[in-house]
Amino acid sequence: MSQSTSVEPAIAPEDSDRALLYGFVGRLLQAAPDAADLTVLSKISSDPEDTSPIGNALRSLTALAEEVTSEDVLREYHDLFIGVGRGELVPFGSYYLTGFLNEKPLADLRVSMSNLGIERAEGVNEPEDHIAALLQMMEGLIQGDFGHEVPLSLCEQRSFFNDHLAKWAPHFFKDLAAQDTSRFYAAVGVLGQAVIDVETEAFEMIG
Amino acid sequence: MDKKTRDTADRRDFLKLAGLGSLAGGATLVTGTAEAAAPSSEAGNGYRETDHVKKVYEIARF
Numbered sequence: 149m150s151q152s153t154s155v156e157p158a159i160a161p162e163d164s165d166r167a168l169l170y171g172f173v174g175r176l177l178q179a180a181p182d183a184a185d186l187t188v189l190s191k192i193s194s195d196p197e198d199t200s201p202i203g204n205a206l207r208s209l210t211a212l213a214e215e216v217t218s219e220d221v222l223r224e225y226h227d228l229f230i231g232v233g234r235g236e237l238v239p240f241g242s243y244y245l246t247g248f249l250n251e252k253p254l255a256d257l258r259v260s261m262s263n264l265g266i267e268r269a270e271g272v273n274e275p276e277d278h279i280a281a282l283l284q285m286m287e288g289l290i291q292g293d294f295g296h297e298v299p300l301s302l303c304e305q306r307s308f309f310n311d312h313l314a315k316w317a318p319h320f321f322k323d324l325a326a327q328d329t330s331r332f333y334a335a336v337g338v339l340g341q342a343v344i345d346v347e348t349e350a351f352e353m354i355g
Numbered sequence: 356m357d358k359k360t361r362d363t364a365d366r367r368d369f370l371k372l373a374g375l376g377s378l379a380g381g382a383t384l385v386t387g388t389a390e391a392a393a394p395s396s397e398a399g400n401g402y403r404e405t406d407h408v409k410k411v412y413e414i415a416r417f
Binding site: 160161162165166168169172192194195198200201202203204206342346349350353354355 | 358359362363365366367369370371372373374375376377378
């Protein structure tokens with residue numbers, strides 16, 4: 149249990165905040181939050197004077213967490229991502245980049261995962277390029293969770309981000325923010341967009 | 356200040372201004388939920404399984 153919650157003290161505060169946000173958005177996209185999760189979400193307080201895109205997006209999300217029921221969010225999650233045959237959105241990188249699942253982007257990701265010592269957990273059947281899995285990989289790489297002595301360097305993080313998220317995650321989050329099936333997940337989309345935007349800009353600063 | 360140090364400082368300031376710490380107040384609460392969900396989670400990695408996401412996207416840690 150502790151792996152996903154502990155942060156090595158060696159990580160700079162802003163990097164543990166990054167990992168936290170990746171993990172947070174990743175978990176919301178992995179599965180619909182249950183009633184207990186929603187209660188916790190609704191209690192997250194943020195600085196009202198923080199009018200950054202991430203601050204604003206979090207405030208919207210926590211306000212919605214108070215309004216919605218877990219039944220609603222579960223149904224919305226299903227309609228959005230599972231659906232009858234297929235959900236409204238297909239949250240896989242390969243699909244966004246090629247129009248098909250399991251194409252070259254997935255093969256490329258598997259090469260990167262292998263090089264970085266990441267593998268799909270036992271019993272997982274879905275392709276690895278699900279948005280939630282990619283966000284959780286970023287979380288783990290920042291924290292140094294995958295058996296590395298130290299977190300991945302910023303340059304290596306940037307390579308992974310550019311290779312596997314930057315080309316499609318902005319489009320996915322834009323679609324998620326724009327759909328009108330779920331106000332809750334639209335707010336998740338806005339938050340995801342903000343995180344990707346900030347990361348894109350921050351990675352440009354490391355020269 | 357050499358360029359690398361300055362870049363790091365700029366990035367750090369940028370991330371701070373970007374609201375990255377916004378979630379910090381809720382951090383413990385959020386991870387606490389994951390822990391509370393532990394009894395129903397697979398392999399104790401803190402990622403929950405649901406009917407819809409048949410098998411979770413947890414990433415094995417060696």
